[in-house]
Amino acid sequence: MENTSYIALSRQTALWRQLDVVSNNLANMNTNGYQAEQTLFSEYLMNTRDSHFRLPEKLAYTQDAGTYRDLTAGPLEHTGNPLDLAINGEGYFEVEDGAGPAYTRGGRFTLDAEGKVVTADGRPLMTDAGTPLVIAPNEGEVTISATGTVSTENGPVGKLRLVSFEDEQKLRRIGGGLFDSGDQQANPITEPRIEQGMIEKSNVNPVVEMTRMIQVQRSYEAANKLIESENDRQLNAYAVLSGTK
Structure with missing residues (x-):
């Protein structure tokens, strides 16, 4: 699997974690004293094989850095x-x-x-x-x-x-x-x-969390399409090189 797919997979893993957190917030929107959680992501940079010879480009992966609580008091x-x-x-x-x-x-x-x-x-x-x-x-x-x-x-x-x-x-x-x-x-x-x-009451804002859930789902689908496109590209390239296409 090429770097493009690995990068997309790292993004999907982070989004899956974010979806789990958002779902938990929604499940506790009526829990007294509940403080909503938010995900925290960071960018993990890695050198390419050509970084020392040509342009100093780096690969940017998504890294799940953990979660934090919204300490704002509920109503x-x-x-x-x-x-x-x-x-x-x-x-x-x-x-x-x-x-x-x-x-x-x-x-x-x-x-x-x-x-x-x-x-x-x-x-x-x-x-x-x-x-x-x-x-x-x-x-x-x-x-x-x-x-x-x-x-x-x-x-x-x-x-x-x-x-x-x-x-x-x-x-x-x-x-x-x-x-x-x-x-x-x-x-x-x-x-x-x-x-x-x-x-x-809980400090969860259900409208914000539902909006965030929709955004996460759309981002996950976009990453999945990128993986599928990269897989098709590799199959086509292999077919051309092997003379089967």
């Missing part, structure tokens, strides 16, 4: 549920994942049978004391201030732990809208801004 939606919480600004809620702390901006919480405030899949919401937030069975009025102090009709019961990170792009998705900090230290936010009865 806030009023729900009126006292256990729905949205972060107005930077930060992440800390929850207990069993294997250690995990972090999320998805603020839809509920009470489990033990009175713990938990995520939809049962992970406890943590306080700044390092313990799960618990609401007693006889306490029905839950108030959460903008700074994260949780109170009931019987008084304060704890303060939520909100954290930030030096490089949010290094957080690793672990599913369910959760992130693992890896080797980064979680830094407590001293002045959090929490909105009770609100939910941060």
